[in-house]
Amino acid sequence: MLDNVVRFLSLSDANVRFVLLGSLLIGATGGLLGSFAVLRKRSLVGDALAHAALPGVAVAFMLSGSKSLPVLILGATIAGVIGVLLIQLIVNFTRIKADSAIGIVLSVFFGVGIVLLTHIQRTSAGNQSGLDKFLFGQAAAIVDDDLVVMSVLAAFIILAVLLLYKEFKVLIFDSGFMQSMGFSARLVDLALMGLIVLTVMVGLQAVGVVLIAAMLITPAVAARFWTERLHSMVLLSTVFGACSGMAGTFLSSLAPRIPTGPVMVLVATGLFCMSALFGPRRGLVARRLRERGNRQRESIHHLLRACVELEERTRKTAFPREELAGELQWPRRRLRSQVAALQRQGLLARVEGGWQLTGSGRQEGLFVVKSHRLWEHYLVYRDILTTDHVDRPADEVEHLLTPEIIADLEQLLEREQGLDVASIVDVHQGDSLYRRGGQEDG
Amino acid sequence: MAERTVANIPIQIHDMTIAYHKKPVLWDVDLDIPEGKLVGVIGPNGAGKSTLVKGLMDLVPKASGWVKIYGQPYEAMRRHIGYVPQRESVDWDFPISALEVVAMGRYGHVGWVRRLRREDRRLAEEALAKVGMKDYARRQISQLSGGQQQRVFLARALAQDARIYLMDEPFAGVDAATEKAIVEILMELRQQDKTILVVHHDLQTVTNYFDWVIMLNMRVVASGPTSEVFTDDNLHKTYGGRLTVLSQAAQAIASQRGD
Secondary structure (H helix, E strand, C coil): CHHHHHHHHHCCCHHHHHHHHHHHHHHHHHHHHHHHHHHCCCHHHHHHHHHHHHHHHHHHHHHHCCCCHHHHHHHHHHHHHHHHHHHHHHHHHCCCCHHHHHHHHHHHHHHHHHHHHHHHHHCCCHHHHCCCHHHHCCHHHCCHHHHHHHHHHHHHHHHHHHHHHHHHHHHHHHHHHHHHCCCCHHHHHHHHHHHHHHHHHHHHHHHCCCCHHHHHHHHHHHHHCCCCCHHHHHHHHHHHHHHHHHHHHHHHHCCCCCCHHHHHHHHHHHHHHHHHHHCCCCCHHHHHHHHHHHHHHHHHHHHHHHHHHHHHHHCCCEECHHHHHHHHCCCHHHHHHHHHHHHHCCCEEEECCEEEECHHHHHHHHHHHHHHHHHHHHHHHCCCCCHHHCHHHHHHHHHHCCHHHHHHHHHHHHHHHCCCHHHCCCCCCHHHHHHHHHHHHC | CCCCCCCCCCEEEEEEEEEECCEEEEEEEEEEECCCCEEEEECCCCCCHHHHHHHHCCCCCCCEEEEEECCECHHHHHHHEEEECCHHHCCCCCCCEHHHHHHHHHHHHHCCCCCCCHHHHHHHHHHHHHCCCHHHCCCEHHHCCHHHHHHHHHHHHHHCCCCEEEEECCCCCCCHHHHHHHHHHHHHHHHCCCEEEEECCCHHHHHHHCCEEEEECCCEEEEEEHHHHCCHHHHHHHHCCCHHHHHHHHHHHHHHHHC
């Protein structure tokens, strides 16, 4: 095994170079076209295409007696395209929906392919034919002639995508608009489909018909987690695909008889899981953190508002924890941790007789209270709610209002409703509260 | 009336019938739409309003009839047409920025395979600024509100720099501020002698917004200046039998008379 690693990493063996370069091309083209296939919601068609290609490989071998890659790919392509056309026919001329049609064609063609493969293996030189490699893929089977074919096809695919990038983008986003400008959506769609066919065929031998679709779907879906732009998604997906291709080939070479396809797909799936977890906006961790941040901010706002409102009502400035807990109706543990958090932020200070807002704490608190009350006013004014229903929705929204929105709201309510905004915070001693906050700050 | 084609009529439709799966949804449409008018297309759901717009642009096949744009076939004139499709017709989760969407309005001028020129990008930025969305140019489109998305669609049509604009429900699901902003832009386009066809739902605003109206219910019930055509009788013919809409219509009539 160690020699294998050395042989691989040193790249001294020409065969290893072929295999690695081949799997890089397969992964990269898969990732490239996969982005468009996934966004166009064509990923399952890619799967059907690959499975339908199997009988084509078998028939091409039976007719020609040759194992040369171009011949087999030609057979695979013809069968794959027939399969896809059949799906279209079934959808157009029966009441069967696309998903069922894909399922039917995929399994029938694959079944026929397996029967033919078994037949080939039982007869003639079948045992040496190695066609069964097309099932799960064997990157080690790539030889220099294959690599030439693959490179030419990959270069063609990449060039075509570069040329038609703008057309693919508008086709997938808004094909009706595209047509109104005089582009033939049918032609562009056909070009995209053709490139997907080519991509699948390039990878068929190394990844296998069963799993090649995963090399279209997985890198693209993983890339979507990291970006909100098509060009960076396409680029990232290509890189993910290339990495999975090479890593899969390398890992599967470490032990004998491990087919390449499944390992490539496992690596790609690993990348997908990382992306789904750690993607910056859409990832699970980022979403959880955002939710937690929101909840934390809400709690802090509630506590600040409770302090300000207690000050208004009781004319005291310091409150023992029990009093705060009663006001908020929070369990003690929650209150203790939130009080500690506010203390760390310098918004709340421990004084004789309990806890007291600091200067900046009071300022912040007044803002929160003002937001809350302005929002309540707004809801009532706009007849969105009646007064007795007001508190809950105001509670939820107040945490999201930015100072700009508050300023707009203030203006609006002053202008249209003649609301005296200065009076809205603390009817009894609002001015003094404002002043006190300012003084302590200064 | 529309037997001969006239080069100074922006949109001429003659005997257009459109069928989906052999079932006609629009019958024998004859229309001459004059230049520099803000035209409302109204009618109940399923009346063929969107189909009329799509038929104009050859997006759906015609069973019969023809359309002439300034006396010429659509293919020859499509650079002079700007299109705002229904907002729900696209996937707003697509990974693309507001500015990129607007830039698509220039694709028709750029043509196959060629990339956008600096000039095209400038026009796209201008269009986005025009609808008050300059600050949102780099936003991914799913992060925009419904009204903002509709503005982006309008900006894309403006970037097409057309003489005729076809808009499919540009006011659907937008906030009041956006509706006002869109109306202002439409009025401005009309001042520049552009012809604007707007599929519209809200009968209350018809008399305020449009100086020409096409009333549609699988056929053209009436077409002409709003003051002449938008009548109780025609509304009844267009919306006949639909009570909820009728009451809306009655309200609209009432408010029109009140003016």
